[in-house]
Amino acid sequence: MPDNIYFKSFGKDTICDHLLSKSFKILTYVDPKTCASCQLGLFQWKAFIDLCEQLQLDVSFLFIINSTDYQEFEYHLKVDDFSYPVIYDPDDRFNKFNDFPKELVFRTFLLDIDNKVLIIGSPFKNNKVLNMYINTIKQV
Secondary structure, eight states: OOSSOOEEETTEEEOOGGGGGSSEEEEEEEOTTSOHHHHHTHHHHHHHHHHHHHTTOOEEEEEEEOOSOHHHHHHHHHHTTOOSOEEEOTTOHHHHHHOOOSSGGGSEEEEOTTOOEEEESOTTSOHHHHHHHHHHHHTO
């Protein structure tokens, strides 16, 4: 994780350091080459976050957004009523630091408390991957 990351909720700065100290983190990286809100699938993420909260899983979600047009992205956050904090990365520090795969499906990761990758892949493209995420997080 790069130093000095900033969380935003609906485009406004917010403090969310508690998200970095969870036992597990699900990180997803979005770049400007495609529509950020389309790439994210905000409705799917909202449902997944709700499920994890209902199951009382010790997991946070880190949405890293590298964009040239945050205004458009914020519009989609409001329209979809997505209030979960996101991380703006206009300098693409996360990608430079981690060299994310080019394939979109491989830009979502389950991380442990030490930020080591446990699972790679989108939990929405394959039910097996979704179940792996949930079962791994439940083991704590």
